[in-house]
Amino acid sequence: MLLNGSEIIAECLLEQGVDTVFGYPGGAVLNIYDALYKYSDKITHILSSHEQGASHAADGYARTTGKCGVVIATSGPGATNLVTGIATAYMDSIPMVAITGNVTNDLLARDSFQEVDICGITLPITKHNFIVKDVKDLANVIRKAFKIAMSGRKGPVLIDIPKDVTGAKCEYEKVQPEAIVNELISGQSDFDIAADIIRKSKKPMIYMGGGVVSANAEKELLEFAEKIDCPVASSVMGLGGFPASHKLFMGTIGMHGGYETGKATDNCDLIIAVGARFSDRVAGDRDKFGQNAAIIQLDIDKAEINKNVKIDCCVLGDLKDTLKKLSETVEEIKHDEWIAQVEEWGKNSNVTETPKSDIYAHPYHIIESVRKLTSDDDIIVTDVGQHQMWVSQKYKFEKPRTWCTSGGLGTMGYGMGAAIGSAVANPDKRVVLFTGDGSFHMNLNELATVRSYNLPIVIVVLNNTVLGMVRQWQKLFYGRRFSQTDPHRKTDFAAVAEGFGIKGMVIHNDDEAEDILAKAFALNEPVVIDCKISPDENVLPMIPPGKTVDELITEME
Amino acid sequence: MENKHIIGLLVHNHPGVLLRVTSLISRRGFNIDSLTVSPAGIEGFSRMTIRINDDSQVEQFINQMMKIVDVKKAEVLPETESVASELVLVKVSSNETNKNDIIAVTSLYHASVVNIGENSLTFRASGTPSQLDMLIRELSVYGILEMARTGIAALETGDKCLYEG
Numbered sequence: 002m003l004l005n006g007s008e009i010i011a012e013c014l015l016e017q018g019v020d021t022v023f024g025y026p027g028g029a030v031l032n033i034y035d036a037l038y039k040y041s042d043k044i045t046h047i048l049s050s051h052e053q054g055a056s057h058a059a060d061g062y063a064r065t066t067g068k069c070g071v072v073i074a075t076s077g078p079g080a081t082n083l084v085t086g087i088a089t090a091y092m093d094s095i096p097m098v099a100i101t102g103n104v105t106n107d108l109l110a111r112d113s114f115q116e117v118d119i120c121g122i123t124l125p126i127t128k129h130n131f132i133v134k135d136v137k138d139l140a141n142v143i144r145k146a147f148k149i150a151m152s153g154r155k156g157p158v159l160i161d162i163p164k165d166v167t168g169a170k171c172e173y174e175k176v177q178p179e180a181i182v183n184e185l186i187s188g189q190s191d192f193d194i195a196a197d198i199i200r201k202s203k204k205p206m207i208y209m210g211g212g213v214v215s216a217n218a219e220k221e222l223l224e225f226a227e228k229i230d231c232p233v234a235s236s237v238m239g240l241g242g243f244p245a246s247h248k249l250f251m252g253t254i255g256m257h258g259g260y261e262t263g264k265a266t267d268n269c270d271l272i273i274a275v276g277a278r279f280s281d282r283v284a285g286d287r288d289k290f291g292q293n294a295a296i297i298q299l300d301i302d303k304a305e306i307n308k309n310v311k312i313d314c315c316v317l318g319d320l321k322d323t324l325k326k327l328s329e330t331v332e333e334i335k336h337d338e339w340i341a342q343v344e345e346w347g348k349n350s351n352v353t354e355t356p357k358s359d360i361y362a363h364p365y366h367i368i369e370s371v372r373k374l375t376s377d378d379d380i381i382v383t384d385v386g387q388h389q390m391w392v393s394q395k396y397k398f399e400k401p402r403t404w405c406t407s408g409g410l411g412t413m414g415y416g417m418g419a420a421i422g423s424a425v426a427n428p429d430k431r432v433v434l435f436t437g438d439g440s441f442h443m444n445l446n447e448l449a450t451v452r453s454y455n456l457p458i459v460i461v462v463l464n465n466t467v468l469g470m471v472r473q474w475q476k477l478f479y480g481r482r483f484s485q486t487d488p489h490r491k492t493d494f495a496a497v498a499e500g501f502g503i504k505g506m507v508i509h510n511d512d513e514a515e516d517i518l519a520k521a522f523a524l525n526e527p528v529v530i531d532c533k534i535s536p537d538e539n540v541l542p543m544i545p546p547g548k549t550v551d552e553l554i555t556e557m558e
Numbered sequence: 559m560e561n562k563h564i565i566g567l568l569v570h571n572h573p574g575v576l577l578r579v580t581s582l583i584s585r586r587g588f589n590i591d592s593l594t595v596s597p598a599g600i601e602g603f604s605r606m607t608i609r610i611n612d613d614s615q616v617e618q619f620i621n622q623m624m625k626i627v628d629v630k631k632a633e634v635l636p637e638t639e640s641v642a643s644e645l646v647l648v649k650v651s652s653n654e655t656n657k658n659d660i661i662a663v664t665s666l667y668h669a670s671v672v673n674i675g676e677n678s679l680t681f682r683a684s685g686t687p688s689q690l691d692m693l694i695r696e697l698s699v700y701g702i703l704e705m706a707r708t709g710i711a712a713l714e715t716g717d718k719c720l721y722e723g
Contacts (some may be wrong), residue, residue, distance in 0.1 A: 120574065121577070124574075124577065124578065124581055125581060125585055128625075128627070129626075129627040129628075195696055302625070303624070304621035304622050304624070305620065306617075307617060307618070308618060308619070434616060557647045
């Protein structure tokens with residue numbers, strides 16, 4: 002049938018099973034928005050306050066569903082406002098298709114109004130990007146973009162479309178997308194070598210990452226870990242990929258991971274990395290990380306092999322397949338002695354906790370109180386900073402895709418958009434956003450979106466009135482010179498919420514926390530809870546950057 | 559001493575592909591000293607030949623290049639199993655007294671005089687990168703005024719090709 006470019010975009014989105022997109026209109030996407038108007042019964046468009054919010058919403062949508070997130074923005078500033086959201090998705094391997102309008106073909110390359118080379122700008126933060134200059138190429142480019150975003154190691158793809166292409170007519174024929182199959186890259190010999198190393202190991206540990214969640218391989222990982230009786234540490238990105246209540250689960254590994262995972266890393270004789278990339282926040286000292294251990298790495302991305310640390314054996318392919326096959330290749334093993342040792346470390350990892358105070362609420366108390374009000378299926382979103390690390394330490398994640406956080410890029414301001422995307426995608430689940438006053442200030446404009454769509458998100462602001470994480474580093478490494486981390490803001494978040502038409506509440510101390518949280522959860526409507534916590538609260542324990550667990554900081558002040 | 563490796567890249571001849579490759583080289587900190595692009599002799603494809611200076615970067619270089627959607631193939635062309643060649647144009651300062659000496663030197667490298675100026679001679683030479691390095695070293699005694707090298711082109715010896723089928 003003969004359609005214009007914008008209708009072709011809508012049809013191609015439908016081909017891919019897309020029923021929800023996030024975005025913000027503008028001059029260069031007028032045609033696209035006209036088509037969205039026509040297709041509004043089939044495609045729901047969620048309008049954000051700012052394109053950045055829309056990009057994080059598409060990301061949150063993708064993380065909590067496993068589907069590809071879609072975001073639309075206009076040319077120029079609309080497109081550049083997506084950049085942080087695309088980079089966030091890229092660093093965490095989140096599938097996303099970003100569609101930007103551009104000026105018409107004849108105005109390209111002339112510094113026209115709202116023209117920007119968004120393909121050039123996003124080149125290092127996308128898996129691939131396209132500019133479509135001819136409507137005849139449009140449908141196939143969109144199909145290719147989804148395939149690239151969703152196959153292999155997932156990630157964002159951008160399609161830039163000049164305005165005249167969105168208006169030009171072209172013959173369109175529906176194409177059923179073929180199922181994405183990630184071929185097994187490793188041959189049997191890789192599995193045999195890995196199995197042999199595993200058999201010889203007396204003290205193995207699994208270091209899992211976001212790849213487990215991305216590949217939906219939680220069941221396969223659980224079976225594998227149980228079969229070889231191996232303790233599991235998770236990166237911040239991997240949380241939810243292995244049940245926190247499981248006896249083999251040790252907690253997070255790395256800078257703010259526990260003593261237990263740190264000691265296990267230093268003393269184990271084998272690290273099995275599963276969908277994890279040895280980032281500097283995990284392997285602070287690349288040369289000493291697992292220095293007494295052999296390393297087996299399971300990943301889908303060959304370029305991760307020997308990138309940060311030298312490994313002994315790699316198994317390449319979709320984790321769902323490789324974990325299953327590896328489980329089949331090894332026999333059941335028991336490591337009672339080693340596990341007893343790991344548990345012993347677990348008992349000793351207690352950080353000196355701040356004594357209870359009447360003036361402030363304690364972040365751990367807030368997080369644990371929220372946990373009592375949520376089910377294992379509910380979704381927890383965070384921003385970036387101290388609150389994010391506290392949640393990663395204390396909230397017990399049992400299921401994959403219930404955890405949304407900017408792990409790689411560390412994007413303050415990520416949370417509001419991501420919570421919106423999560424809530425839109427999961428109307429049957431509770432969505433809780435933990436944020437800090439610093440992060441919340443960045444993108445609280447999206448409260449307007451939360452209200453417009455009446456998304457029942459519980460927004461918990463752990464408000465210490467300072468930029469806590471940077472301040473903590475200033476305490477530790479900059480002689481307590483608190484440069485620009487005490488902004489002296491007087492924002493009344495409850496009043497701000499009310500201004501947006503959202504219920505606002507305040508928690509002043511631990512004693513009232515549980516009651517107020519219970520009331521907030523019972524509302525079943527958007528709510529902002531301003532939790533007053535101490536500006537001097539720290540994230541502990543902490544392995545200083547570039548160091549190992551030997552230099553673990555367990556108390557400050 | 560660091561070992562240099564020549565890498566052959568078969569890429570889709572799409573706009574921006576050179577930028578994708580060079581941007582990756584820059585942001586991943588790969589240390590290269592030669593990059594050439596030309597038609598690959600296969601419809602729709604270009605061939606890039608890149609020389610990388612650091613042994614420890616070769617594996618990552620290949621793996622990262624293979625992640626670019628437009629890169630079809632990336633492979634090391636081993637020194638002993640490939641032919642590599644480049645071309646140089648070099649303008650040497652000369653006068654009546656040393657002119658014949660210079661020409662004698664260059665003839666050993668099968669370089670030909672392509673232009674004679676008032677106080678200069680311009681030569682064209684082709685050969686392996688190390689042959690050209692030697693020629694240039696010898697000519698530098700007389701004073702090189704300017705020079706342009708094409709960068710390396712390389713193919714594997716025998717019947718093997720970068721792209722099969």
